[in-house]
Amino acid sequence: xxxxxxxxxxxxxxxxxxxxxxxxxxxxxxxxxxxxxxxxxxxxxxxxxxxxxxxxxxxxxxxxxxxxxxxxxxxxxxxxxxxxxxxxxxxxxxxxxxxxxxxxxxxxxxxxxxxxxxxxxxxxxxxxxxxxxxxxxxxxxxxxxxxxxxxxxxxxxxxxxxxxxxxxxxxxxxxxxxxxxxxxxxxxxxxxxxxxxxxxxxxxxxxxxxxxxxxxxxxxxxxxxxxxxxxxxxxxxxxxxxxxxxxxxxxxxxxxxxxxxxxxxxxxxxxxx
Numbered sequence: 721x722x723x724x725x726x727x728x729x730x731x732x733x734x735x736x737x738x739x740x741x742x743x744x745x746x747x748x749x750x751x752x753x754x755x756x757x758x759x760x761x762x763x764x765x766x767x768x769x770x771x772x773x774x775x776x777x778x779x780x781x782x783x784x785x786x787x788x789x790x791x792x793x794x795x796x797x798x799x800x801x802x803x804x805x806x807x808x809x810x811x812x813x814x815x816x817x818x819x820x821x822x823x824x825x826x827x828x829x830x831x832x833x834x835x836x837x838x839x840x841x842x843x844x845x846x847x848x849x850x851x852x853x854x855x856x857x858x859x860x861x862x863x864x865x866x867x868x869x870x871x872x873x874x875x876x877x878x879x880x881x882x883x884x885x886x887x888x889x890x891x892x893x894x895x896x897x898x899x900x901x902x903x904x905x906x907x908x909x910x911x912x913x914x915x916x917x918x919x920x921x922x923x924x925x926x927x928x929x930x931x932x933x934x935x936x937x938x939x940x941x942x943x944x945x946x947x948x949x950x951x952x953x954x955x956x957x958x959x960x961x962x963x964x965x966x967x968x969x970x971x972x973x974x975x976x977x978x979x980x981x982x983x984x985x986x987x988x989x990x991x992x993x
Contacts, residue, residue, distance in 0.1 A: 778807040780857070783820045786810070788837045797846040807853040809933050812840055813919065815900055816864030825922055826915075829868040844928045856923050857933040860916055862900045862940075869915050870901045876911040878902045878940065878949040889943035902940040907953040 779800060786796045800808060812820045818831035821840040844854045863870045863877075865887050870877060877885045878901075886902045903911035920932055939945045949958075 776807065777803070777805050778809055778855075779803075779805045780809045780811075782811045782814075783831070783834065783839050786839055786843060788833060788839070790842055793839065793842040794846050797843070797850055797852065800847070800852060801850045805852060807855060807930075808843065808847055809855045809857045810840065810843055811857045811859070812923065813858040813860075815859050815862050815936075817862070817867030817869050818864075819919065821923065821927065823919070823922060825918060826868065828872075840923075840927050840929075848928065853930040854928075855931045855933045856927070856929040857935060858916075858920070859936045860934050861903050861905055861911070861938070862936050863903055865899050865901055867901070869903065869911060873911070873915075875951070876903050876907060876915075877951070878904045879951045880944065880947040881950045883950070886940040886943055886948070889940070891943065898943055900940075900942075902948065904949045904951050904954065905939075906949065906958065907951065910953070 781796075786793050797808075810820075814820075814831070817829060819826060819829045820831055820834050822838040823830060827835075840854075840856070847854045879885060880888070882888075886900060887898060889898045890896060891898050903915075905912050923929060924932070939948050
């Protein structure tokens with residue numbers, strides 16, 4: 721038999737006075753408040769450095785800004801130091817294809833007036849002595865109408881559907897002349913692997929630059945980017961990548977070319993098999 725008196729007494733003995741539970745609740749609330757107060761401080765200590773990272777101050781510069789003597793380079797770097805510049809992005813290959821380092825492989829491309837003065841070598845040495853980075857800035861695919869690359873390899877130039885280079889284009893409503901010849905980035909062998917990449921390799925092998933800064937890594941957006949490139953290499957190779965012919969899955973290597981119903985190859989998309 722169950723002794724109801726004992727059960728009642730046991731239950732009664734388990735009860736706590738109201739004051740006890742009040743104290744417990746107050747203690748829990750106090751602990752929660754303490755944790756909430758400490759958490760932001762801990763988070764701030766953890767995340768503080770990332771939220772207050774040091775600003776960077778970079779300067780884009782052209783060789784004429786630096787000069788052609790060791791003293792002018794030293795003065796330029798000192799001025800950058802006073803201005804809290806930590807990175808100098810120096811143009812070493814310009815829009816006309818001219819280069820500003822003492823190149824052994826491409827001496828014909830060295831800018832006039834810099835044949836006997838290695839501005840990149842002087843700049844990297846002086847800048848690093850002041851704790852300033854130097855990034856070598858190249859205009860990748862643009863050359864001048866009288867640039868060395870175009871003179872020696874006119875077949876490397878981008879062509880429009882009429883067979884003209886970007887130098888045949890004009891700018892603005894006044895139709896200003898456009899004196900730059902953009903080179904085809906796709907052709908192999910061509911400008912990319914025979915000229916641009918060897919230049920970059922020469923720079924990083926002989927100069928203590930901190931990085932390579934690429935510019936104009938595209939087609940001729942200044943004039944007509946949708947009209948290039950129609951050189952013989954692109955006409956022969958690009959169609960397979962723009963769905964103008966296919967390699968069948970059944971027999972590898974067999975191709976089904978489009979029917980050249982339209983005069984311009986890019987207009988034949990609708991006759992795909």
